[in-house]
Amino acid sequence: METPRRPESWVEISESVSRLCSFDAGGGGGVSVKLIQDNRMAHDKLVDSFLNKFFPSGYPYSVNEGYLTYTKFRALQHFSSAMLHVLSTQVYDLPLRKQRLTQESSSVAAWGQEWIQSQRVGGYLGMAVVAARATRLPIYSSFAKEGNLSDLFAKGEAISTLFNVMGIGAGIGLSSTVCSTTQGKLIIGPLLSAVHIWGVVQEMRATPINTLNPQRTAMVVADFIKSGKVSSPAELRYREDLLFPNRLIEEAGSVKVGQPFRRVLSPRLVEELRSTFPNEKFLLTQKSDKAYMVLEQSATGEDALRGWLVAAFASEMERSGAGPRDTVLNDAYQKMESVFPMFVSEVKSRGWYTGQFLDGNHSRIAYAKSE
Incomplete structure (x- = not known):
């Protein structure tokens, strides 16, 4: 009669702690662990015990920056x-x-x-x-x-x-x-x-929120315009204004989003803008030192980023005296089209979620289907 095979065992050593590990004899796939040696100071044992009970497994590598x-x-x-x-x-x-x-x-x-x-x-x-x-x-x-x-x-x-x-x-x-x-x-x-x-x-x-709202979108675009780099949620968290989230950022085009459609656009201007921004889910117009953007009901974070980039490029061109406003807006749109694939790829790689745009209770539009 063949003698039953003993379960395999091994020793795991981590710093000053040694543990004997073995598979359960029943063959259920479980692992039993027995402490062999622990030379840690009492203080270190208490800290590790606290971390095991009150912090997620694998901390600090299992959480994003700022959790502590x-x-x-x-x-x-x-x-x-x-x-x-x-x-x-x-x-x-x-x-x-x-x-x-x-x-x-x-x-x-x-x-x-x-x-x-x-x-x-x-x-x-x-x-x-x-x-x-x-x-x-x-x-x-x-x-x-x-x-x-x-x-x-x-x-x-x-x-x-x-x-x-x-x-x-x-x-x-x-x-x-x-x-x-x-x-x-x-x-x-x-x-x-x-x-x-x-x-x-x-x-x-301290919380690195990775969804896009008007303020975070403007900050991402402003950093890209100034330095050519996209900031991550962790890098922007302490710069976000919690008390006055609707402040306008000049480097991002001073965009005001979600204003009632009837207050910022006339019927004639709507037709002009729809031809300037074909197949886009935003309309953008400039008045004095502000840009007003209206989003469609189904617009996502990517659509908002496209509109903000156009506004930022147009503002930059106007300050440099590039020409009349209509020409500037069209040139800014063409420039956005050329850089957007690289820009949005960098935005996603930095941890931003672009599937939604959180503009709260701001107004959006939905065009009626023509019969």
Whole structure:
């Protein structure tokens, strides 16, 4: 009778750690791992254990640039937020009459806020988008590599939970010491709120978003016009203006996109522009020192890049006195056609996604089919 073959085994050595690995005897394809030797310092063991539990496998090579910065500020945000939540529960310790007065005042303030919101719905949209939990998945997607989005999401939420728990503990400690008085609350409360908001801002700035919106498109085109190079999402993230995203960039042609069609173009001008830009999904016209671009409903990021390049080239030609505006626009279009294949190839290789153009609630057009 033939003796059963023993499962193959091997030793894996990584720095100061040795592990004995072998295939399971049952033949199921599993691998068993046994630690043989570990000469690491206690500090290194703790750090590695923390990284294994709260960072995606293969970190830092399995994530895009900026993940550590994003994680640090996200942890700070959750820590300060949890402390604020604990301190806010101290309202129930108020005397009964004072609590009643506060309740009625809050009701009046809430009614006023609801009325203002109903009159100015658009003003609250930005806050809702920033605060919504639905933003987590797109943010994690911007850091994911090699199909590890689920691992990234799970480890990121684990860190959030950890610092929430730590924040609750710190908040309880503050509420019984520094914040046990009204003066303490008046100092610590605004300070924690400022830290929380600052953490959110830095967290968003650290995220390399790779989709094209008006500001990012203008910055990509401006860098290409100035240096002949295309910047990556990671290179643009700290230059993006989060407070005033609609500012115009002169080097990119000072393009204003998404204005109502009827306000920027006349019927005669539409026919002229459609002949100037045949088979394009954008119309572009220049007025004073601005360029107005209107996109078709089905326009993508590539169409927006084409329009922005035309505007940037036209602006550059006008500054150099190349001729009348109509001639300049036509020459700029021809120049765009010659450089666009190389340009869009570089844009994609730098990590930008051109399948969509995110222009928010801006106006687009759809031509009616002629019968």
